[in-house]
Amino acid sequence: MGLVSIAVSEGIAWVEINNPPVNATSTQLRHELLLAVNEVQGCRRAVLSCAGRSFIAGGDMSEFDQPPQEPHLPDVVDAIEQSDTPFLALLHGNVLGGGLEIAMACAWRIAAPGTRFGLPEVNVGLIPGAGGSQRAPRLLGWELAADMACSGKLLSTDTMLEHGGIDLIADDLMQAAKDFDAPRPTPVSQRDTPLLDADWLTEKRATLIGRSRGQQSPLLNLDALSWAITPFAEGQKKERALHLELRQSNESKALRHVFFAERAVTRPTALRDITAATLNNIVVIGGGLMGSGIAAACLLKGMNVALCERDAAGVERARETLTRLLDGARQRGKISQSRFDQLLADCTIAEGYSAAANADLVIEAVFEELSVKQNVMAELDQIAAPHTLLATNTSYLNPEEIFAPVRDRSRCLGLHFFSPAHIMKLVEVVALTDGSTETLASAFAFARSLGKLPVQAGICDGFIGNRILAAYRRAAEYLLADGALPQEIDAAMRAYGLAMGPFEAQDMSGLQIAEANRRRQDADRPANERYVTLGDQLCEMGRFGQRAGAGWYRYEGRKPLPDSAVTTLIEDYSQQQSITRRSFSATEIQTLLLAVMANEGARIVEEGIAQSDAAVDLVKVHGYGFPRWRGGPMQAAQALGNSKIQEALAALEESSPNSWRRARRFT
Numbered sequence: 001m002g003l004v005s006i007a008v009s010e011g012i013a014w015v016e017i018n019n020p021p022v023n024a025t026s027t028q029l030r031h032e033l034l035l036a037v038n039e040v041q042g043c044r045r046a047v048l049s050c051a052g053r054s055f056i057a058g059g060d061m062s063e064f065d066q067p068p069q070e071p072h073l074p075d076v077v078d079a080i081e082q083s084d085t086p087f088l089a090l091l092h093g094n095v096l097g098g099g100l101e102i103a104m105a106c107a108w109r110i111a112a113p114g115t116r117f118g119l120p121e122v123n124v125g126l127i128p129g130a131g132g133s134q135r136a137p138r139l140l141g142w143e144l145a146a147d148m149a150c151s152g153k154l155l156s157t158d159t160m161l162e163h164g165g166i167d168l169i170a171d172d173l174m175q176a177a178k179d180f181d182a183p184r185p186t187p188v189s190q191r192d193t194p195l196l197d198a199d200w201l202t203e204k205r206a207t208l209i210g211r212s213r214g215q216q217s218p219l220l221n222l223d224a225l226s227w228a229i230t231p232f233a234e235g236q237k238k239e240r241a242l243h244l245e246l247r248q249s250n251e252s253k254a255l256r257h258v259f260f261a262e263r264a265v266t267r268p269t270a271l272r273d274i275t276a277a278t279l280n281n282i283v284v285i286g287g288g289l290m291g292s293g294i295a296a297a298c299l300l301k302g303m304n305v306a307l308c309e310r311d312a313a314g315v316e317r318a319r320e321t322l323t324r325l326l327d328g329a330r331q332r333g334k335i336s337q338s339r340f341d342q343l344l345a346d347c348t349i350a351e352g353y354s355a356a357a358n359a360d361l362v363i364e365a366v367f368e369e370l371s372v373k374q375n376v377m378a379e380l381d382q383i384a385a386p387h388t389l390l391a392t393n394t395s396y397l398n399p400e401e402i403f404a405p406v407r408d409r410s411r412c413l414g415l416h417f418f419s420p421a422h423i424m425k426l427v428e429v430v431a432l433t434d435g436s437t438e439t440l441a442s443a444f445a446f447a448r449s450l451g452k453l454p455v456q457a458g459i460c461d462g463f464i465g466n467r468i469l470a471a472y473r474r475a476a477e478y479l480l481a482d483g484a485l486p487q488e489i490d491a492a493m494r495a496y497g498l499a500m501g502p503f504e505a506q507d508m509s510g511l512q513i514a515e516a517n518r519r520r521q522d523a524d525r526p527a528n529e530r531y532v533t534l535g536d537q538l539c540e541m542g543r544f545g546q547r548a549g550a551g552w553y554r555y556e557g558r559k560p561l562p563d564s565a566v567t568t569l570i571e572d573y574s575q576q577q578s579i580t581r582r583s584f585s586a587t588e589i590q591t592l593l594l595a596v597m598a599n600e601g602a603r604i605v606e607e608g609i610a611q612s613d614a615a616v617d618l619v620k621v622h623g624y625g626f627p628r629w630r631g632g633p634m635q636a637a638q639a640l641g642n643s644k645i646q647e648a649l650a651a652l653e654e655s656s657p658n659s660w661r662r663a664r665r666f667t
């Protein structure tokens, strides 16, 4: 045995699991645990605990793609529950998935303060596979079981104790186990479930449908829970069958793909052996929406921050914006009132860039104008110490040009945050040709220490995310000209699982941004590329979007409503272009727009702008509301199949010739 050790003393068997990092229930562990259950027979009691920072925090996800190996987890769990020697579980850290299933099979549970309990299978598109959905309602009631299984919520020790999920909270688990004395209770699987209220179930289902944007696993978890009204063995059998079926589902594969991408992409192997500098003194230049957001993100992680503006009025505005953002964090319960006061007092907000002399990292977030940014860099080149890293938050400008005034460009890079910067997790880390790997490694470490997900991007118009967005919007506008309406396209993409469709999203951010992008690209646009002028026409009419009260939609408050004036504008446009309008089904719209995103993503990978498909997917899921349960456009395209993508691209090329370049993999 290697992962499980047993020491018997005074009739008590102390069973300890040691399978770092999180004691996952791998095949080997299940095997050893089952042997241990046999071995402790004859003892008065067995005490089950885990070494390291946590109790069992789930299954070994790397095994999920393979056929399940014996012994299966339900066998181990049942053996523990049915063991003549009763088990006492000592819990600390995270007790998740299979960990909670094992804990619920023990006769008693004692937890250290701060232990967290959950059935997060739903987060990877699964339901529990070892009786979790059947024991949780019996142990904790429907509401808490649903919180865990359907919403992936974690429960605290206090909640668990209050609802009888654990027997005791103790600082010293070992001592508590020695002192513990209670008669063996009825096994959880043999207890009655509380009465299941049909109205509660209907309401829960409706809430989950409203929230899950097409993801199936929250609802399937609710189904599985409801089986707990049948005899345990029956419910468990159905649970296991569905669990195994879901392991093969596209949804689970997609969610696991994102889970792994979040870990792999944000820690590139090429940077693994490079020493990263600790960046703790941060100077942000430009205290607008983005600069203040970045400053707030750094402050909330305890870094030293100075926010620099160009004049006194700018300082005042920056202070207001930063105060508003931090106050939001206070209202959401992220920080206390005193911490809020402290952070504001600690943050230097000043005119001019002198603070840059003591910075580890300077992040520029001034206006999106090359000359303004270059002037900032020319000054920083004089002020900042040689070791100070210089970053730009530009969305579209070429960082190589922004940093032209800097003599040593090995310390320069792009750090493209997303709005609101203190909340959104994505950061595109843009590498310069002359940039050093140390700079890159330090930037990755910095972004991770902010709790962000850094993704490396090369230089092109819009980097990874905005470049795909531009292609997607262009294709959506072609659809308008060819016969679809904004509300049809938006509804189709929402039904696909996106938070918003392309036109309502444009209305929200303001049409002038998209217009400015089109204007900027005018010079590079091939003469024979199809260009739909509808967006420009709306801008000429002053319909700049939600804030202007009208855009692709008309507005009642914030609610977008289809506008007959826009319909007429679109129909007239088609007529002027001699286009016979035709209808598009939701599936056709979804497939076409997915194909465009995947094609642009594939080109970005082929050009070396993104390091992998997973990097593209992470950007779209975390920066652009692409449904996580579809795994990102690359994963979704793969699930749909290359031939469908190629078909959609061919249709697009026919209606819009000379306007698309196909990625090699889709030719």
Ligand code: NAI
Residues within 6 Å of the ligand: 285, 286, 287, 288, 289, 290, 291, 308, 309, 310, 314, 317, 365, 366, 367, 368, 369, 372, 376, 393, 394, 395, 396, 416, 417, 418, 419
């Ligand atoms: P903003 O207009 O809200 O803020 C710019 C701020 O920079 C203003 O407060 C202005 O007073 C200040 N500023 C201008 N020139 C300055 C100078 N020479 N020295 C010091 N401060 C100066 O703009 P926003 O939206 O914050 O954007 C800033 C940068 O971030 C731009 O490059 C933009 O492309 C980029 N970005 C914007 C995103 C967004 O969603 N708004 C998302 C990601 C990047």
